[in-house]
Amino acid sequence: MNYKDKIILAPMVRIGTLPMRLLALRYGADIVYTEELIDWKFLRSRRKCNEILNTIDYIDQTDGTIVFRTCKEEKEKVVLQLGTCDAERALKVAKMVENDVAAIDINMGCPKEFSIKGGMGVALMAQPEKANTILKTLVKNVSIPVSCKIRIFETPEKTLELVNKLVSSGIKAIAIHGRTRDERPQHAVHTDIIRYIAESICIPVIANGGSKEIEKHGDIYKFKELTGCTSVMIARAAEWNCSIFRKEGLLPMDLVITDYLKLAVDYDNSPSNTKYCIQNILRDLQETPRGRQFLECQTLEQICSIWGLGDYCQEKQSQYQKMGIQGRWQVTPSELEPPHKKIKLPAEELNGVTEMKVCFIRANFNDLNLPKSRLHAWAGKNGYKIPVYETQQVEKLFRTIITFNGHKYASTFWEKNKKFAEQGAALVCLHKLGLITQEELIQLGSIIK
Numbered sequence: 353m354n355y356k357d358k359i360i361l362a363p364m365v366r367i368g369t370l371p372m373r374l375l376a377l378r379y380g381a382d383i384v385y386t387e388e389l390i391d392w393k394f395l396r397s398r399r400k401c402n403e404i405l406n407t408i409d410y411i412d413q414t415d416g417t418i419v420f421r422t423c424k425e426e427k428e429k430v431v432l433q434l435g436t437c438d439a440e441r442a443l444k445v446a447k448m449v450e451n452d453v454a455a456i457d458i459n460m461g462c463p464k465e466f467s468i469k470g471g472m473g474v475a476l477m478a479q480p481e482k483a484n485t486i487l488k489t490l491v492k493n494v495s496i497p498v499s500c501k502i503r504i505f506e507t508p509e510k511t512l513e514l515v516n517k518l519v520s521s522g523i524k525a526i527a528i529h530g531r532t533r534d535e536r537p538q539h540a541v542h543t544d545i546i547r548y549i550a551e552s553i554c555i556p557v558i559a560n561g562g563s564k565e566i567e568k569h570g571d572i573y574k575f576k577e578l579t580g581c582t583s584v585m586i587a588r589a590a591e592w593n594c595s596i597f598r599k600e601g602l603l604p605m606d607l608v609i610t611d612y613l614k615l616a617v618d619y620d621n622s623p624s625n626t627k628y629c630i631q632n633i634l635r636d637l638q639e640t641p642r643g644r645q646f647l648e649c650q651t652l653e654q655i656c657s658i659w660g661l662g663d664y665c666q667e668k669q670s671q672y673q674k675m676g677i678q679g680r681w682q683v684t685p686s687e688l689e690p691p692h693k694k695i696k697l698p699a700e701e702l703n704g705v706t707e708m709k710v711c712f713i714r715a716n717f718n719d720l721n722l723p724k725s726r727l728h729a730w731a732g733k734n735g736y737k738i739p740v741y742e743t744q745q746v747e748k749l750f751r752t753i754i755t756f757n758g759h760k761y762a763s764t765f766w767e768k769n770k771k772f773a774e775q776g777a778a779l780v781c782l783h784k785l786g787l788i789t790q791e792e793l794i795q796l797g798s799i800i801k
Contacts, residue, residue, distance in 0.1 A: 353383070372615075382429065390434075408421070498524065530542045561587075631647075751763070
């Protein structure tokens with residue numbers, strides 16, 4: 353990967369997921385960074401090819417959620433930013449992903465408490481030997497470029513001392529956020545210190561922290577000239593309007609949101625992450641009538657409907673469900689990493705239980721047609737007692753057995769929380785009572801083949 357003369361989407365927590373990265377590339381970004389991904393979370397994941405979305409998914413083996421999703425379109429331009437404080441763990445992750453990404457970056461600039469307490473982010477700046485060891489270990493053992501991202505110290509000399517130590521590891525580039533550990537966006541960026549570093553070392557320096565000065569595409573080059581850097585990395589300016597990467601100029605906010613939502617639908621992005629990204633585009637407009645309507649949305653389809661994409665979302669989700677996508681990968685206790693060896697499922701509990709493999713996908717239900725609500729309403733109307741729910745938990749996986757009118761019902765699909773497990777069991781019960789058909793379950797994407 354060439355780091356010279358590039359405009360780059362910076363790593364941003366919850367923003368740098370696949371839809372936003374692809375949007376940035378399509379608008380003109382040269383390189384895109386993932387959000388910071390923590391090593392231990394990656395190490396408990398498993399790589400799977402998603403043939404429906406044509407993506408590579410790294411799946412958390414504790415609950416089936418997606419740690420990292422990528423695709424062919426970004427393969428040569430995506431940098432995975434890793435949060436780590438341990439060379440051995442960092443290398444294990446790098447070896448897992450080196451054929452799926454263009455480069456690895458070690459986060460040494462995050463000032464948040466979570467990172468610092470874990471010995472990651474800016475905590476590594478106080479331990480240059482450890483930081484150097486992590487970088488050197490990666491440089492020597494992986495086939496793709498390695499870089500890091502730091503903040504500055506109070507003086508250019510102290511900053512350069514650290515940078516020289518990091519550069520000696522053999523990294524291909526270094527990104528510098530022009531604020532200290534304790535400074536925040538409201539503080540001015542120290543372009544003079546970034547320039548001092550850029551003029552003092554021989555590898556590409558990527559300038560970061562200039563979003564207050566970057567309001568249009570041309571401002572990127574002014575910031576580049578001001579810092580004397582090889583390339584510029586953009587965070588908040590891109591978060592607010594990703595079309596900042598367009599040479600032709602900014603696009604209206606609604607068009608940016610529409611373009612983003614299409615990618616979110618195409619790549620089955622989670623409703624919560626999609627909502628978070630749009631909130632950061634809307635900012636103060638969340639207080640408008642449309643903004644408040646948006647904040648009430650719970651599903652991807654509801655969000656899309658506000659921007660005229662409700663039918664597009666519904667059709668795409670229906671298509672994916674027919675192809676077999678289930679909203680999340682199935683993980684069972686025996687597949688946990690490490691495998692759960694002591695699963696206590698009393699045999700007497702399973703005797704006489706009617707089972708089906710169905711899952712509950714929250715996005716496909718509104719508050720009025722939840723399976724439990726339907727089951728309870730039918731029970732009350734016909735004079736039956738309300739069902740009793742017994743939930744089993746193994747690590748972060750849940751499975752519920754319903755006892756209703758003398759019979760037991762359960763799904764063999766392990767859910768990611770207790771509420772979902774109860775809803776899944778209610779679906780089985782509704783189906784066996786003849787209150788929901790096989791075709792309806794298929795339309796809801798609940799049937800697991």
